[in-house]
Amino acid sequence: MTRQDNFIYLTFSLILLLLGTSLAQQFFDDSVPRLVQSAIIVTLLVAVWGVDSKDFVLRKTFIFPLAILFFSFFGAWLDDAGFDQVYLLLLLSFLISSALRTAKQVLFTGEIDGNKILGAICLYLLMGLIWAVLYTLVQLTFPGSFTNISTDSAWFTLFPDFIYFSFVTITTLGFGDISPLLPISRFLVYSEAIVGQFYMAILVASLVGSHMSNFGANNKLPKNIPIKSETADKVTHKQAKQ
Known part of the structure; x- marks a missing residue:
């Protein structure tokens, strides 16, 4: 994995x-979602930490089964x-930490290419x-923070519903099937909507700025090439005839 293609794995x-x-x-x-999430979190861990370090130990194939079992049993014990x-x-x-590492490599860092665009999507x-x-x-700490959400479920049964709600909120779709009730949950909801809109604005500005900078650099005339005027060409042609 190199810095030219590292975000493919993360995507x-x-x-x-x-x-x-x-x-x-x-x-x-309920038991299977926890195992699936544990396995995929390990995959996500390998992909993200491989962004800057291509020789990270968890990339070795034989580590995956042990890491998946460890995360699964550890998560079950915590629950x-x-x-x-x-x-x-x-x-x-x-x-x-993964988002910060990704943002450091993606935003305002050189020429925009396909890998940077994938990185922006990942972020x-x-x-x-x-x-x-x-x-x-918030739901586990303050039961009843959201409508249409169970108040006595484990985290791994609540998490998929909140993934759906989070992306509905960050894109400002706002279907209304799940909505916040308490002040802290309302704060999180409108802060996510604000951050999502600002991210899109910053991303577009970054892409446009990089494109204009590259366009200007590619179309800049070399300093050592003399520019002949039309008058000078006519004088030279007249002298040649004489």
Whole structure:
């Protein structure tokens, strides 16, 4: 993995995370979604930390089964012990650090190419996931913070619903099937909408600015090439005839 193609892996990991969570919620019981999410989080971890370090140890194939089992059993122990918030805080820290590393490489850093565009998409998806974790934490801490959300569910059954709600909010669609009730949940909702709109504005400005800068650099005339005027050409042609 190089800096020219590193966001391809992160893109597929994020899409797999979203798709796998939805499929697990749709077709399986509560135990399977936790295993699926644990496996995909490991894949996401490898993809993100590979952005700057192509020799990271978790890229070795034989590590994957052990890492998946570790995350699954550790997550099950936390849930059984009543420490859902601890698991979510660990996941939140990981997603925030991943978003910061991605933003550092993507925004306002040189020429825009296909890899940078993929990175910008990944950063947008990471922001949606960060707010989904925040919503889940709020619901677990203050039951009844949102409408149409169960008040006695584990985090891994709430998380898929909040992923949906988060991306509906960050894109300002606002379907209204889930809505905030408490002041803290309302604050998170409108702050996500604001951040999502500002991100799109900053991203567009970055893309346009980079394009104009590259366009100006490619069309700049070399300083050492003399520019002949039309009058000088006529004088030279007249002298040649004489």
